[in-house]
Amino acid sequence: MKYKVFIGIDVSKLTIDVHLHGIGASKTFSNEEKGFALFLSWVKKYSKQSEPAEMIICFEHTGMYSIKLATYLNDIGIPFAMLPALQIKQSIGIRRGKNDQIDAQRIAEYAWLHRETIQATLLPAKSILKLQSLLTLRNRLVCDRGGYEATWKEQKKALEGKEHKGIFQVYKSLIMNLTVQVKKIEEQIKAVIESDETVKLNYQLLTSIKCVGPVLAANMIAYTHNFTRFATxxxxxxxxxxxxxxxxxxxxxxxxxxxxxxxxxxxxxxxxxxxxxxxxxxxxxxxxxxxxxxxxxxxxxxxxxxxxxxxxxxxxxxxxxxxxxxxxxxxx
Known part of the structure; x- marks a missing residue:
C-alpha cells in the first residue's frame, strides 16, 4: 500500500516526540492513552485530505515503553511500523548531535525514504504478548539464581568456619525462593499455552522432537508469534x-x-x-x-x-x- 503521510515518533519513558515529514511540524505528548488521543487529533489538523489508512507511523521498538503506543494504534486500526533501533541507526549514515525531536525527525525521514518497502507491524495475539513477558521474567530469575549458586559455591570453598554460616544460609534461602518463583512462572506459562488451542497444538508438535523441551518450545512460539512471523x-x-x-x-x-x-x-x-x-x-x-x-x-x-x-x-x-x-x- 502507498502511504501519503509519514510520521516519526521517538518514544521515551514519559513522553513521545512526534514529527510530520514534509510538513516539518513537531510536538511532544505524554506516553499514555490520553496523550495518544491528543497526538492523533493534532495529526488530523495537518492531514485533513488523508485517510487514517494512508498514514504510516514509524517508531523504534523500545520494549515496554513502546508497546503501549503499539497496542493503542493496533486497536484503532492505524498502520504503524515498530522497527529495531539499530536498523534505523545504521541506515541514516553519519550524523552529529541528537535529541528527542531530532530523533523523531530522523525516524520520519527513514519512513519516507523506505516508503516503497516499509511494512506495517502486526502485533501478535495477547496470549503471545503475555507469554513473552513471562518468559523474560523467567529468564531473569534463572540468571539471578545461577549467579547466587555460583557465588555460594565459591564462597563455601574460600570461607570456612561457623562464623560464615549465616552468609551461607542467606544464599540458600535466596536460591530456594527463586526456585519457587521460577516454578510459579512456569505454571503461568503452561496456563497461557493451554488457554489457546493453536498455541497448545504447536507446543505439542515442538516437544515431540527429540531434545526439544518445554523452555525452547515456549520461546519459539513467543518469538515467532506462533510461527506467523517468519515465512521459512x-x-x-x-x-x-x-x-x-x-x-x-x-x-x-x-x-x-x-x-x-x-x-x-x-x-x-x-x-x-x-x-x-x-x-x-x-x-x-x-x-x-x-x-x-x-x-x-x-x-x-x-x-x-x-x-x-x-x-x-x-x-x-x-x-x-x-x-x-x-x-x-x-x-x-
Whole structure:
C-alpha cells in the first residue's frame, strides 16, 4: 500500500516526540492513552485530505515503553511500523548531535525514504504478548539464581568456619525462593499455552522432537508469534544467528564463512544447548556429529549444522501439522 503521510515518533519513558515529514511540524505528548488521543487529533489538523489508512507511523521498538503506543494504534486500526533501533541507526549514515525531536525527525525521514518497502507491524495475539513477558521474567530469575549458586559455591570453598554460616544460609534461602518463583512462572506459562488451542497444538508438535523441551518450545512460539512471523526456517535462522554468511571482497579478503553476531542471543543460546544435548542423547545427531568430525570438519561448524537441523525440524512439524517421526528407528 502507498502511504501519503509519514510520521516519526521517538518514544521515551514519559513522553513521545512526534514529527510530520514534509510538513516539518513537531510536538511532544505524554506516553499514555490520553496523550495518544491528543497526538492523533493534532495529526488530523495537518492531514485533513488523508485517510487514517494512508498514514504510516514509524517508531523504534523500545520494549515496554513502546508497546503501549503499539497496542493503542493496533486497536484503532492505524498502520504503524515498530522497527529495531539499530536498523534505523545504521541506515541514516553519519550524523552529529541528537535529541528527542531530532530523533523523531530522523525516524520520519527513514519512513519516507523506505516508503516503497516499509511494512506495517502486526502485533501478535495477547496470549503471545503475555507469554513473552513471562518468559523474560523467567529468564531473569534463572540468571539471578545461577549467579547466587555460583557465588555460594565459591564462597563455601574460600570461607570456612561457623562464623560464615549465616552468609551461607542467606544464599540458600535466596536460591530456594527463586526456585519457587521460577516454578510459579512456569505454571503461568503452561496456563497461557493451554488457554489457546493453536498455541497448545504447536507446543505439542515442538516437544515431540527429540531434545526439544518445554523452555525452547515456549520461546519459539513467543518469538515467532506462533510461527506467523517468519515465512521459512531459513529466515528465522538468519534472525537467530545460525545462518552462515560469506566474508569475501575482491582478491585480498577471503575470510571464513561465519555466522553474524547480530542475532537474538537468548534464543540462540537455547537452541545451542539443545544441539549439545542432541549430540549426546540423540543417536542420529550423535552419529552425524562423530562422522563429520572424523572427516576433519570443524566441531563448531558441525554443531551449527545441527542447530539448523533442529530449527528446520521445528518449522517442519508445525507446517506439516503432525508430530516428529524418528526415521532412524525404521532404517534397515
Amino acid at each position: 526456517w531459513r529466515k528465522f535462522a538468519c534472525y537467530v544467528g545460525t545462518a552462515p554468511f560469506e566474508h569475501q571482497s575482491g582478491t585480498s579478503i577471503k575470510g571464513r564463512t561465519r555466522v553474524s553476531s547480530l542475532s537474538n542471543k537468548q534464543l540462540k543460546k537455547l537452541i545451542h544447548m539443545v544441539a549439545i544435548c542432541a549430540c549426546a542423547y540423540n543417536p542420529e545427531m550423535k552419529s552425524y556429529y562423530k562422522r563429520r568430525v572424523s572427516e576433519g570438519k570443524n566441531k563448531m561448524s558441525t554443531l551449527n549444522v545441527i542447530r539448523n537441523k533442529i530449527i528446520s525440524r521445528m518449522f517442519a512439524v508445525v507446517n506439516r501439522g503432525s508430530c516428529y517421526v524418528d526415521l532412524m528407528k525404521y532404517a534397515a
